[in-house]
Amino acid sequence: MTQVSSWSEMVDWSVGLLHRSTGHGVPEWNRRVLESGIDSERELRSWLREREVTGYAQMLLVMERFGYPELEAATSDELVDRQYADRPELRPILDRLLTEAALIGPMHVQARKTYVALVSPRRTFAIVKATTRARVDLGLRLAGHEPSGRLEGASALGNDTITVRIAIASADAIDEETLDWLRHAYTSNL
Secondary structure (H helix, E strand, C coil): CCCEEEEHHHHHHHHHHHHHCCCCCCCHHHHHHHHHHHCCCCHHHHHHCCCCHHHHHHHHHHHHHHHCCCHHHHHHHHHHHHHHHCCCHHHHHHHHHHHHHHHHHHCCCEECCCEEEECCCCCCCEEEEEECCCCCEECCCCCCCCCECCEEEECCCCCCCCCCCCCEECCHHCCCHHHHHHHHHHHHCC
């Protein structure tokens, strides 16, 4: 199975990303944020966006200002185990998707509280979420693709950049079309 990053590894990666993308590290950005006097997350996100700090770097600075989630202390294995604790029959779907995704190209796999994110060298291109007791959703970031055929709308999958999803009921249901869409999402987000 593909190694899933822990929260601390994701934070470390985000620290490096912030420095590479802005030329300044966390201490300097924390100073700037405090000097801004901003006291709400929404205002801070807007303020950071105006300074071209987006994505994981922005998330890092928001957590620095307003606190890290308690799940940060959990390992990636613990987070994934919790997601599938009451639906173990769906776990093979995640395992198969991670195995297939590892063949596509370099990426990070990051466990979150309710889903697993697949991150290309540039950004999140897919998420895997045990949405119901009978289904896992493969959410894909495919700008410009409207829901049709196997691609369904992706509202409420945990990440607002995910535009469509493919519902999967078993590991055997992961067919070549599903894998083609996964590869397309990866290459579209490089």
